[in-house]
Amino acid sequence: MATCTYTVPDKNATGDNFYGAVICNQAYIDYFWNTYGFKGNKTYWDDGWGWDDCCNVNKPLARAFNGCYALTYSADDYLNDSYSSPILNWGRRYVRENIDNLRCFCGDGTAIARSKGGGLVEVYLGFFYTKDVPGRAETLIHESRHQGGKPHDANFPAGSTFGGGKSGADSSWGYEGAWMYGALYLWWYYAVGARTTSALRERARQRGNVVIDNAFATHPGFSI
């Protein structure tokens, strides 16, 4: 067991206080809890993580729900989650089909999230407090792709911001790995993300571009 502390600014650019006002509705809480892997994991989301205070966006559970709201409703036609539609539409479906258990831990500061196999994904403090709301949706998609059977298969290229020569990259865009899923989600969010601001869409573009530039052994040759 670990005990961790975090200082949370009430008003900053994560979007949590605005999303929080929306998700504080029993219909959303029930849907997210039952759909995205929280169910069966109450013990993890208790003890300061927000289980008994799930509308309080200073606590992790509500911030995770905010990410789930962005994941679920950022496509204008969100009811269409067909795999023939853009990933902005079916990202939510992919996450719900691949994450069975979503659990929270303090972590040691070296990761945002980890895919443990067997449908289990762990999320750490950085997921709640260094990621903005759509960034959390991107992380869930990234980890879902690992659950879907695609590990990273290459080393980061020389000069990569993630550390040239380290393992953890994808070989190419065409490998359709976790980095491609995440970058493509951000790209669609930038292009047509609904019910958000131009600033957060621009942030999605900047993060997506840095992923494209640095997380593939072979650069795809395009940018957002």
Place this chain on the structure above:
Amino acid sequence: MLTSRSPDTPFVGSPDTLQVKVVEHPFSFRGSQNKQLNGLIVEAVNRMGGVGEDAEENYRRAVSALKRHADEALDIIAAEYETLPEDRYLDRWSLVQLLSDLRNPKAVKVLNRIIGTRIPPEKAKQSHDFSTVTEEVIIRTTAVEGVVRLSADDVVEARKVLLRYAGHRMFSIRRASVQGLMETGTDEDRKELRAKLKKAGQEGLLKIRRLDVQQVPQATGGRFLVHPDVKEELPPHNLGSEES
């Protein structure tokens, strides 16, 4: 339907415990006594994260209010950027985005300084999904985008900045500067840029094209079986607004 998972029963052993401390906003405003302007900056940064049909309109309104005090606001934002702790990446980014959205020619100097500031060594060396260098680069490419916007507004100094950072040591900053100058510079700027890239053996940057998302290969999501758990129908996106 029964699932193979256990219900929400306590288990033997202890999960992690978290204690949260809340502060009103991330800024100190040590150098600014102008409470009204400080409040407008907090409001604009806060509105960046808005959600809902009126999120963009609310953000634009907050930026417009700030534009009426742009000169003083630039100084305060620049000072706050310098004051924030290094690891407040999102908060630092939000100030750079605000500088970009203010679209004020005087911001070139501040944005130039931000892009050119040395990137601290990686602090998360063991991680593959989090990188402090990546966060620093995102802040700087956002600053580059701010300069690109000013270049598009015919601010000559902005083009000089883009040309300078077309030779930055970080690939993404080079790529963003090259694309920005190619899109917003004059013929003379483009000629000078090409010559610079040729001399540095970096002409490959010119081949990286900005595309529409519909033009790139898409992901194939439906390769796996649907999980057998019952998934309830999702509620509409605007329950809160319907009730209020």
